[in-house]
Amino acid sequence: MNKKNILCIGAGYVGGPTMAVIAKKCPDYRVTVVDINPERISAWNSSRLPIYEPGLDEIVAETRGKNLFFSTDIEGAIRDNDIIFVSVNTPTKAFGIGAGMAADLRYWEKTARQILENARSPKIVIEKSTLPVKTALAMERILASAEGGVEFEVLSNPEFLAEGSAIRDLEYPDRVLIGSRDTDRGRRARDTLVEIYSRWVPREKIITTNIWSSELSKLVANAFLAQRVSSINAVSALCEKTEADVTEVARAVGLDSRIGGRFLNASVGFGGSCFKKDILNLVYLCRFYGLDEVADYWERVVKINVYQQERFIEKMLSAMFNTLAGKRICLFGFAFKADTGDTRESPAIYIAKRLLEEQAEVVVTDPRALENARADLAGVGGSVQFVEDPYEAAVGAHAVCVMTEWDLYRRLDYGRIWEEMVKPAFLFDGRNILDHRRCFEMGFNVYAIGKPPLTHF
Numbered sequence: 045m046n047k048k049n050i051l052c053i054g055a056g057y058v059g060g061p062t063m064a065v066i067a068k069k070c071p072d073y074r075v076t077v078v079d080i081n082p083e084r085i086s087a088w089n090s091s092r093l094p095i096y097e098p099g100l101d102e103i104v105a106e107t108r109g110k111n112l113f114f115s116t117d118i119e120g121a122i123r124d125n126d127i128i129f130v131s132v133n134t135p136t137k138a139f140g141i142g143a144g145m146a147a148d149l150r151y152w153e154k155t156a157r158q159i160l161e162n163a164r165s166p167k168i169v170i171e172k173s174t175l176p177v178k179t180a181l182a183m184e185r186i187l188a189s190a191e192g193g194v195e196f197e198v199l200s201n202p203e204f205l206a207e208g209s210a211i212r213d214l215e216y217p218d219r220v221l222i223g224s225r226d227t228d229r230g231r232r233a234r235d236t237l238v239e240i241y242s243r244w245v246p247r248e249k250i251i252t253t254n255i256w257s258s259e260l261s262k263l264v265a266n267a268f269l270a271q272r273v274s275s276i277n278a279v280s281a282l283c284e285k286t287e288a289d290v291t292e293v294a295r296a297v298g299l300d301s302r303i304g305g306r307f308l309n310a311s312v313g314f315g316g317s318c319f320k321k322d323i324l325n326l327v328y329l330c331r332f333y334g335l336d337e338v339a340d341y342w343e344r345v346v347k348i349n350v351y352q353q354e355r356f357i358e359k360m361l362s363a364m365f366n367t368l369a370g371k372r373i374c375l376f377g378f379a380f381k382a383d384t385g386d387t388r389e390s391p392a393i394y395i396a397k398r399l400l401e402e403q404a405e406v407v408v409t410d411p412r413a414l415e416n417a418r419a420d421l422a423g424v425g426g427s428v429q430f431v432e433d434p435y436e437a438a439v440g441a442h443a444v445c446v447m448t449e450w451d452l453y454r455r456l457d458y459g460r461i462w463e464e465m466v467k468p469a470f471l472f473d474g475r476n477i478l479d480h481r482r483c484f485e486m487g488f489n490v491y492a493i494g495k496p497p498l499t500h501f
């Protein structure tokens with residue numbers, strides 16, 4: 045007999061890894077993950093999981109079929125489980141009021157209604173998805189419309205994992221945040237969740253707050269992270285005009301313990317499914333509450349990110365004699381960051397599309413993300429090729445652009461790559477990961493972010 049039955053609705057980048065780690069850490073709990081997408085569920089039940097995360101395969105192999113189960117039977121699972129995490133997607137709304145800004149809560153609301161229709165016993169419903177502040181109120185109102193008198197308690201427990209290091213982040217989180225209502229029932233539900241996490245997370249790292257602080261903290265955390273990237277990227281533009289080196293500036297600035305050195309790497313821009321959507325969500329909330337100055341402040345973080353990507357294209361154009369038409373440009377990496385196959389909002393998508401507009405021939409290589417890259421560029425038009433091997437991808441290229449900081453790209457033989465390229469050969473390092481001086485000495489014209497270019501003419 046399992047001590048507790050836990051359900052997660054939504055088997056995505058968050059639901060899958062999070063529940064796998066709970067199953068591993070709580071072998072006496074039975075953990076079920078459901079999804080409306082049957083292909084996703086069958087992939088979770090196969091030897092080829094639907095997402096790539098270092099360490100995930102091992103944990104799933106250890107727990108699946110023992111106390112971790114993936115299923116499409118959402119209704120049955122709601123009936124059988126009294127602790128329900130909801131980790132469905134909450135993308136940016138693409139239509140109507142708030143289009144391009146607000147969160148699209150249709151998946152979220154559908155889940156609330158499914159829970160309402162199928163629940164026969166009291167449930168703790170835990171918001172794992174990132175949501176606008178006050179969403180729990182809407183969830184509570186939907187659930188309170190139950191006629192059968194079933195009790196529901198809604199908690200907020202946002203997820204802070206980063207893709208690429210999800211398993212490590214889940215096993216050793218900086219903190220776990222649980223927001224609850226300040227009522228007897230709210231506190232009891234909160235304690236149930238604290239008990240689960242305290243199986244492996246030190247108690248002082250489990251923070252409990254009021255429910256609205258919890259919802260808002262997730263949006264603010266992502267806004268702060270993205271803001272750091274946009275801040276250093278804005279500085280990189282100034283470095284390029286003044287012969288300062290952004291890496292040196294970031295190091296000098298980051299050694300100040302009040303500032304800290306992490307998340308200060310200048311790059312072609314941030315990507316991922318969350319930063320942009322969560323900031324826009326924050327911006328929308330601020331405008332809704334009449335705080336236009338606050339909204340404008342955060343909106344600049346997103347605008348600088350677009351500016352940074354466009355600057356990359358402009359730099360390529362001016363370096364390559366103002367035309368990219370017919371030139372073969374090889375993108376090293378398409379994932380939005382290393383160690384994931386996820387390409388959602390990847391700067392590589394923007395760069396590839398802009399290169400195609402300039403009528404360049406684009407070659408994409410990536411160790412994990414080619415399938416997603418194909419889907420992202422399907423129907424875009426123009427010449428795009430997908431090549432697994434980076435050496436092969438770069439043959440006949442006029443330029444190589446590093447889009448993702450995969451370790452693999454640091455270790456390539458750039459002398460061999462240079463040999464096979466059209467001369468003059470250009471290297472644009474959108475992640476500042478290569479040894480620029482060495483590449484320059486091999487013959488490349490090297491353009492990094494926020495550094496003086498190293499050119500042979």
Ligand SMILES: NC(=O)c1ccc[n+]([C@@H]2O[C@H](COP(=O)([O-])OP(=O)(O)OC[C@H]3O[C@@H](n4cnc5c(N)ncnc54)[C@H](O)[C@@H]3O)[C@@H](O)[C@H]2O)c1
Nearest residue numbers: 054055056057058079080081131132133134151173174203
């Ligand atoms: N990806 C991240 O790094 C990350 C980190 C922290 C928080 N989050 C947040 O977590 C949430 C989920 O993100 P994700 O990246 O896992 O998204 P995802 O798109 O990978 O997964 C969401 C899953 O929910 C399923 N789904 C949608 N509606 C459903 C329904 N009614 N019933 C059952 N399943 C349903 C979808 O089919 C999909 O498989 C989002 O709110 C996101 O902002 C994401």
